Amino acid sequence: MSAADTLEPESAPVEAIARKDLTEALLYLDGVTVTFDGFRALNALSFTVDPGEMRAIIGPNGAGKTTMMDCITGKTRPDKGDVFFNGGTTDLTKLDETQIATLGIGRKFQKPTVFESHTVLDNLRLALKGQRGALANIFKRETAAEREKIDAIFETIKLSEHRHRMGGDLSHGQKQWLEIGMLLAQDPKLLLVDEPVAGMTDAETAQTAELLREINANGHSVVVVEHDMTFVRDLGVRVMCLHEGAVLAEGTLDQVSANERVIEVYLGR
Amino acid sequence: MSTLTPQPVLLGRSGLVFLGVVLGAAVLVPLLNLATSPDSALHVPTYVVSLLGKYLTYALLALSVDLIWGYVGILSLGHGAFFALGGYAMGMYLMRQIGPRGVYGDPVLPDFMVFLNWKELPWFWHGFDLFPFAALMVLLAPGILALVFGWFAFRSRVTGVYLSIITQAMTFALLLAFFRNDMGFGGNNGLTDFKDILGFNIQADGTRLVLFVLSALALALGYVLCRFLVRSHFGKVLIAIRDAETRVRFTGYRAENYKLVAFVVSAMLAGIAGALYVPQVGIINPGEFSPANSIEIIVWVAVGGRGTLIGAALGAVLVNYAKTYFTSGLLAPYWLFMLGGLFVAVTLFLPKGIVGTFYEWRDRRASATPADGGLPEPKPAE
């Protein structure tokens, strides 16, 4: 990133979104700007995600994809702009990570983070939607319904035979799946999935696309960030390309990959 | 590949062995004191009983530190303060029991207050003549300090070395405060010259035996409590916080509340340890707040094995036995060097401590899932 890039005047690359979208959108970002020591990681970023939608986000390294997720989940406060959830009813910039998670936004990190010294089973137990209070959890007992839910998740993420292994002992790809399983256990309305197939074999990648489509079909909205174009194609959803903290292009994968600017900054090299 | 379900037992085999040893000592030591003649090789003299009782209170203190350091990752370098507060609460009760038997013969005021020319009892000394009130304060004084301190520290997300430093500052501030005569806690000299406890002569052999037995029971119960906590869902969240706090927050848990509960419970356990310590050693003074004391506790836990509970207790007893042994001989001036050397050696050669290393060896032999705790190897995240 050269200094000149950061000094560029603030431009809105995408037309300001009409207000009516706010009440219809599950997630609504408008003019979100984040600056790190003068460097603009997000530059008036605006987009919306509809209820039930799955969206893929691509873009070169440093485009601001992870920072965007940080803004949605309360890890980073935007300097400017709005982030609303649930048809504009909830202002996410006013809440912290825990409150946002409780609202129903789950997140898979770019670097897979599972609880390494807990078993795979305990990882899912910890993530399972339910009681979060410290005192109440001293006496918590697992119910039959909870056990069933966990078994169902094990079916989905295919880690059943690893349930008593330590999270830290799993392979990279297995950790990615476990983390997706933990997201499912949280049962969020919106899943933010950052680079889920990094370090996976082609077969695992295809399975992951399948898994995310299934999750989406079950009524969860999903935002996936990924560099793997085969995977993005497998998802078969609307694609958005970020560049220098703003939306460069949006549409089907074919439309986006035909865009000259996208080819220039991302695909072409 | 192991798909055996780990048994959801509260104690596990090593836990049962540990309880067996502690409760066995609670029976055997008094027995060997009472039922053997002083000339017998098996005889345990009363001063040794009190010495062992002191070790047991240290073991409970170490357990309290392990609960937060081993399982939540909070390296408290100020836990001696909670121990000392519990000790002072007990000391205040014991002072009030002296009554008119003090040197100055004042029916209400402890000697040091008469010496300072005070005319009446400060407000915060009221109620300490009643044992139930003092016992409550043994829990509340450390508990409330931990609550207030933890509330601010955890809410502002102070972690790691910064947190350690402010815990150290906390105990140092209390050290300075308790040194002052006008604080009303006996200043430099602290509280001492106790006469009796619940009507029993504090010097009597029988009283000393009972205090020893109570210390053993407190350690056993403290262990069961900690073990129950760390194996509950609550405890699993604590371990998760230790390993990946951010992940815990994004999973919807208020990490700060979990830390706070653990910290307060830990402080109260330390307070109970202090309250049992004071009648057995016969004095409490501001030295108990000294930062070095709190650091010593960390060495005990590290030697025994952090995150194993049993190891913390074992480490406390072993290191303090060594301390008693070496500080009474020719090597006395070098004890602090030995302690430092021990810490360095354990960190380098036995990073999991005695019990942690044992668990690792046992698990490797069984090559099954570690069902009994111990810190699993932290895997470097790519």
Ligand SMILES: Nc1ncnc2c1ncn2[C@@H]1O[C@H](COP(=O)(O)OP(=O)(O)OP(=O)(O)O)[C@@H](O)[C@H]1O
């Ligand atoms: N905490 C931070 N402090 C300073 N700069 C940061 C911080 N977080 C991110 N950045 C910078 O902001 C820019 C956007 O980073 P971000 O991680 O969002 O990119 P990304 O699109 O996720 O990239 P990648 O594809 O490599 O994951 C990068 O230049 C990064 O160096």
Ligand SMILES: [Mg+2]
């Ligand atoms: Mg990223």
